[in-house]
Amino acid sequence: MEFMKFGIFNSLPLVTNTETRSISAENPTGEKSGGAKEIPDKKNPGSELGKGWKIRPCIDLKSNKTVILADIKGPAIINHIWITVDIKAYRSCILRIYWDNEKNPSVETPLADFFANGHGVRYNVNSLMVAVNPSGGFNSYWPMPFKKRCLITIENQLHETISGFFYQITYTIVDNIPDDYGYFHAQWRISMTTREYPEHIIVDNIRGKGHYVGTFIAWTQFSDGWWGEGEIKFYIDGDKEYPTICGTGTEDYFCGAWCFADTTFSGIYSGYPFYQKEPGKVPKHGLYRWHITDPIRFSKDLKVTIQALGWWPNGKYQPLTDEIASVCYWYQTEPHNKFPLLPDLKHRLSREKY
Secondary structure, eight states: OGGGGOOSSTTTTOOOSOEEEEEETTBTTOOTTOSSOOOOOTTSTTTTTOTTSSSOOOEEEOTTEEEEEEEEESSEEEEEEEEEOOGGGTTTEEEEEEETTOSSOSEEEEHHHHTTOOTTOOOOEEOSSEEEETTTEEEEOOOEEESSEEEEEEEEOSSSOEEEEEEEEEEEEOSOOOTTOOEEEEEEEEEEOOSSSOEEEEEEEEESSEEEEEEEEEEEOOSSSOOBOOOEEEEETTOOSSOSEEOSOHHHHTTOOGGGGGOOEEOSSEEEEEEEOOTTSOOEEEEEEEOSSSOEEESSEEEEEEEOEEEOTTSSEEEOOOEEEEEEEEEEOSOOOOOOOOOOHHHHSTTOOO
16 A cells, blocks of 8 residues: 555655645645636736736635635545744634544644644744744644545634735645544643642543544743642543553653753754743743654543642642643544533633734
């Protein structure tokens, strides 16, 4: 099977019987010889050049409207997604992906959080699966195979039109997708931890067979001092009170150590690329961890949580009241359980000004 030959590096020399297509505002269907056909009017910046030049490089997102970015017939695999847009779209626009005519999305997150940019702000990420390059160039390299159909939409929930939404979705048409290939999923959640229950649920109610491949967290800190003593826990295949996998601390899970030495970094598998610590501002953090070489495999179900712990002056752990938003990424067999209802705009932007 041609698809079986695909890999990050070993497949590069292989010549296969597959086809590459790419969807953008200049070729919204991705069809062969379908690009650069827009005819400019007199107001268009390319009107003096004419048809075939840079006439429709982007689209506008109308207020409270959903736009179809891609509707692709399978079998195929999404290889790369690139998007850039004004920062006001980061938490107000919702990215959704549906596989094989399903009614409920398998991917549903605020736009920027999917690309490991949290808090509605912009910063660079230099990783293997997600890259955010200057200035706000979002890139996803998660492979996304599907058998019948891929539908990608973007919903603008802001009270105004967002102009200048640029996008490019590149995919490969293949002969078939093996039955043991999972479908890509991503889910966003936000919660406020409490002293009584200092734990954020990253995901629960995953049912099926698959493997967990990544975590992004946007952490808003409301207490002084160190905030990352909490452990991440993976409850696998029937675990109840006690998890099968238990970490040793927040910075340890994100592959750092000793409070990150108060330093940010961005690596191919893990990173702490964002730390807001300006005087007079609430400290905010952005962290990611990709399980590329060490996926967390499950056969029936999965739940993932992370604790919010700091220190009391007496050297005891202190439960924290912090706001934690997260995106989790995984592959699984379909069908998947319906996601929880996404919080509305004001609960996603409660501390942002628009």
